[in-house]
Amino acid sequence: xxxxxxxxxxxxxxxxxxxxxxxxxxxxxxxxxxxxxxxxxxxxxxxxxxxxxxxxxxxxxxxxxxxxxxxxxxxxxxxxxxxxxxxxxxxxxxxxxxxxxxxxxxxxxxxxxxxxxxxxxxxxxxxxxxxxxxxxxxxxxxxxxxxxxxxxxxxxxxxxxxxxxxxxxxxxxxxxxxxxxxxxxxxxxxxxxxxxxxxxxxxxxxxxxxxxxxxxxxxxxxxxxxxxxxxxxxxxxxxxxxxxxxxxxxxxxxxxxxxxxxxxxxxxxxxxxxxxxxxxxxxxxxxxxxxxxxxx
Numbered sequence: 454x455x456x457x458x459x460x461x462x463x464x465x466x467x468x469x470x471x472x473x474x475x476x477x478x479x480x481x482x483x484x485x486x487x488x489x490x491x492x493x494x495x496x497x498x499x500x501x502x503x504x505x506x507x508x509x510x511x512x513x514x515x516x517x518x519x520x521x522x523x524x525x526x527x528x529x530x531x532x533x534x535x536x537x538x539x540x541x542x543x544x545x546x547x548x549x550x551x552x553x554x555x556x557x558x559x560x561x562x563x564x565x566x567x568x569x570x571x572x573x574x575x576x577x578x579x580x581x582x583x584x585x586x587x588x589x590x591x592x593x594x595x596x597x598x599x600x601x602x603x604x605x606x607x608x609x610x611x612x613x614x615x616x617x618x619x620x621x622x623x624x625x626x627x628x629x630x631x632x633x634x635x636x637x638x639x640x641x642x643x644x645x646x647x648x649x650x651x652x653x654x655x656x657x658x659x660x661x662x663x664x665x666x667x668x669x670x671x672x673x674x675x676x677x678x679x680x681x682x683x684x685x686x687x688x689x690x691x692x693x694x695x696x697x698x699x700x701x702x703x704x705x706x707x708x709x710x711x712x713x714x715x716x717x718x719x720x721x722x723x724x725x726x727x728x729x730x731x732x733x734x735x736x737x738x739x740x741x742x743x744x745x746x747x748x749x
């Protein structure tokens with residue numbers, strides 16, 4: 454049984470809500486302390502956080518950001534980080550990248566001529582992504598009809614990449630897929646993000662990442678989820694299952710936030726928006742698992 458050693462949140466958060474995590478345990482018995490007015494303080498990231506957020510020592514974290522440090526000790530007495538904490542570290546990094554890229558546009562600027570594809574060809578690529586989405590995800594496709602054209606096409610491109618990735622281990626050729634094949638798919642992903650797409654569907658996603666501040670990490674993590682499918686089909690505890698749900702579904706939420714955007718008038722922090730998207734993806738995956746219990 455893991456023993457929680459540290460769980461600290463930055464000040465400035467309300468009593469009942471702390472972003473992705475909820476206050477439990479001893480804090481519930483200290484509600485009066487939480488209500489006591491204390492002088493405002495500016496919190497700094499501990500050294501373990503600099504690498505995951507890409508910040509320099511001394512760079513401050515916004516006071517409204519829910520920043521957590523959660524360590525545990527396993528039966529052998531070794532300090533470990535929970536799957537929930539690992540995933541939340543990704544959320545913090547994605548939020549930091551989004552805010553940074555919104556301030557400074559990305560250097561990568563993949564345009565149709567750079568993809569060695571005429572504009573009409575790129576339009577055809579997006580149209581094909583839309584057709585695939587309409588065929589295999591009818592309700593989701595209807596939802597995209599409520600978006601602007603640019604956002605709708607971008608979501609189609611992301612959906613198609615995710616579907617192609619999933620079919621590597623869950624499609625008609627799944628029995629022939631090896632870890633090496635997934636390594637090649639990841640290399641293809643890196644080329645796609647570098648503006649070197651392999652086909653028209655890749656080209657649609659290459660163009661999408663040039664228009665929105667999308668990071669490669671959630672895409673890589675989804676491929677890692679496919680590797681998990683090759684290695685195991687049973688999970689011994691919820692911590693392992695949570696990580697799997699992040700890999701195969703929570704990542705989709707993180708991919709989508711830069712496209713969906715955050716309303717300028719919104720008072721929500723970037724971190725809380727990413728956390729909500731992550732929670733929705735994980736909840737959907739857990740629902741899918743529960744739905745299939747009876748069949749399997």
